Amino acid sequence: MSEPTYVIGHRKPDTDTVCAALAYAELKQEQGEEGVSAARAGDLNPETEFVLDYWDVEAPALLEDATGTRLVLVDHNEYSQTVSGAREAEIVEVVDHHRIGDVETSAPIPFRNEPVGSTATILVDLFDEAGVTIDARTAGLLLSGLLSDTVVLRSPTTTERDRTVAERLAETAGVGVEEYGEKLLAHKSKLGEKGPREMVLGDFKEFEFGSGRVGIGQVETVEPGVVLDQRDAVLDAMDGVVSERDYDALLLLVTDLLDEESTVLVAGDETATVEAGLDARFSDREAFLPGVMSRKKQVVPPLEAAFD
């Protein structure tokens, strides 16, 4: 096989996606696989830039078109979230912690999806099963992915296994879970520097549900006011995205990391379906979702059901 193999996460790379790609490519190299490297399908966010800088690791190269390559998908398993050209690539493996999406293959491949807080958590098992030691730097990357995706173990997606793995990785990396986690949260929250469109699309996923095309952005912050104080500009940006991409609904979750609740803004024609799905009532295009922190676990499943 002369085609290159890329370990790659989704198109809106967050820290778990980037660190999982780096760590899994390293494991495969350690195991003697040739022609394997980590890649990314989009621009880095400030939190991930901080992480790579902190652990002194080079960013994976940007892959603009995957046509003709072999792909190991990490942290996603649906085509609407993959790198361009993925349908013309050979998908050779999947490691993920999301819902089961629409990726199909012709031949049997390793596909490992587990309902845990981060892809990093599963990768720790893969290192263990392969008998490969996790060094301090890789532990730092994996810990970053885990703490970022679980909002420092606060998200409802967090499992006991995530907590145990986080403690172990922190020890290997030589940092404290809470102390290092606070640094991550601080970078996640650098909202003041972002424009409204960036707030909407900075951490964004697109879904093809039964009867609708739905985009869901999320801002996780300790200062929700920074977004909500400029809600008119944010709603304008959302309307722009809806007409460009022809969404039936576009949601922006503004998640308060400290109070563990979200405010959701909505755009598109299918507000009634969104209301039914989330069991919430929008007033002036805004609704309050007490206890909601996880797009994946608390927002996507009921919306998919409502759009079916």
Add this chain to the structure above:
Amino acid sequence: MSEPTYVIGHRKPDTDTVCAALAYAELKQEQGEEGVSAARAGDLNPETEFVLDYWDVEAPALLEDATGTRLVLVDHNEYSQTVSGAREAEIVEVVDHHRIGDVETSAPIPFRNEPVGSTATILVDLFDEAGVTIDARTAGLLLSGLLSDTVVLRSPTTTERDRTVAERLAETAGVGVEEYGEKLLAHKSKLGEKGPREMVLGDFKEFEFGSGRVGIGQVETVEPGVVLDQRDAVLDAMDGVVSERDYDALLLLVTDLLDEESTVLVAGDETATVEAGLDARFSDREAFLPGVMSRKKQVVPPLEAAFD
């Protein structure tokens, strides 16, 4: 959760599908999960009946309609092969060793697919990871699934891991791999008692490829002559199935277990596409496939590509 959970294999239950369902349901019961039992989606074949009798295990109950239940799918992951009503059930887990199919979920679930020779092989890992000991009877069931799917470790799908696991299971079960394997093969080969339609549909899978609906039956035997001597009756039966089920192509692989080769018979309108996919030429609706033993690994991928 008051809905029952069924661990269930595909609609044409073979020994790996039935034994995987029994063993995994047992593991879940051992782990204290409530309301979990094994089920089957179709009639047992003579080989599986022999296995259940040999290890003195009751057959899983037949599930005719899965609507409203929770399903753990073993040995398959596509809707065309699932129990009736699966689209109205909640799929809560998948353990398989085939291509990645079209099952999608709303929430993250455990999904473990590995390119090994049998689902039983993966289940041994799941017992180990759970720290649950495999008793002699369960080892016998798992060994049966493994040896049946790999044609006693002769199929090209067989991996080193399958060989290691088979030795270990045989030791626990107190049988010899080759000796017990020969008993299985003898039951797989009781062809003389079958009618032509039974030969076609006895071990049968249906696929929705890009541009075609394709059925592929397989007869694995040490006496291919028993099928090929009545090829006209078998072809008539195949034509009947094509018109009943509206297939674009229907293949019957007659696999010679000793010489490790197959003869394939064809029905339906898309013979040219099948020829292109298999790189074979049909003469009088029959072609010879040297070295081909595995439907999954050597027939499905090239056919899917040809129908795309």
